[in-house]
Amino acid sequence: MRKANKIVFPVVYFFLILLSLQSAYSINIDSCNPTWKNDSNVDYDIINNINYDASTFCLRFRNAENITLNCNGYWLNGTNDDSLDYSIYTENVKNITVKDCKLNNWTFGVYYYRTNNSFLENISSYNINKTIKLKESNNNLAWNLKLFYAKEDRKSVV
Numbered sequence: 001m002r003k004a005n006k007i008v009f010p011v012v013y014f015f016l017i018l019l020s021l022q023s024a025y026s027i028n029i030d031s032c033n034p035t036w037k038n039d040s041n042v043d044y045d046i047i048n049n050i051n052y053d054a055s056t057f058c059l060r061f062r063n064a065e066n067i068t069l070n071c072n073g074y075w076l077n078g079t080n081d082d083s084l085d086y087s088i089y090t091e092n093v094k095n096i097t098v099k100d101c102k103l104n105n106w107t108f109g110v111y112y113y114r115t116n117n118s119f120l121e122n123i124s125s126y127n128i129n130k131t132i133k134l135k136e137s138n139n140n141l142a143w144n145l146k147l148f149y150a151k152e153d154r155k156s157v158v
């Protein structure tokens with residue numbers, strides 16, 4: 001019986017260490033913050049509607065992997081004043097899921113730059129010049145996109 005305990009304990013301990021390394025922690029977001037978010041294994045949760053009147057980025061993620069941004073059905077409202085403004089911008093990110101977002105009045109809704117193996121799910125956009133932009137990005141999936149009020153000269157998915 002002692003031999004079995006000597007084998008089982010290290011194996012269980014090893015798996016507990018692996019699980020702790022893989023687990024994500026959660027951060028609530030209640031306003032736009034253009035500071036780069038560089039942490040991996042994080043779940044970001046929008047906890048209210050967000051109105052942003054600056055001509056810049058609302059949320060930016062860079063050099064990270066295994067991220068979830070859950071808007072929880074809340075609005076990210078921009079100004080779309082013909083300047084370059086971004087609701088959600090990612091750069092050099094792997095495996096990010098952006099879901100349940102309502103985006104309104106932005107130049108770019110979601111911009112994936114060098115972002116791979118990622119997902120867009122349940123995104124609704126209103127008055128967006130370019131709802132989704134994928135640049136130098138591969139193996140990304142999008143489903144249940146709802147695009148409203150796109151003007152004729154605007155591109156919804158590029």
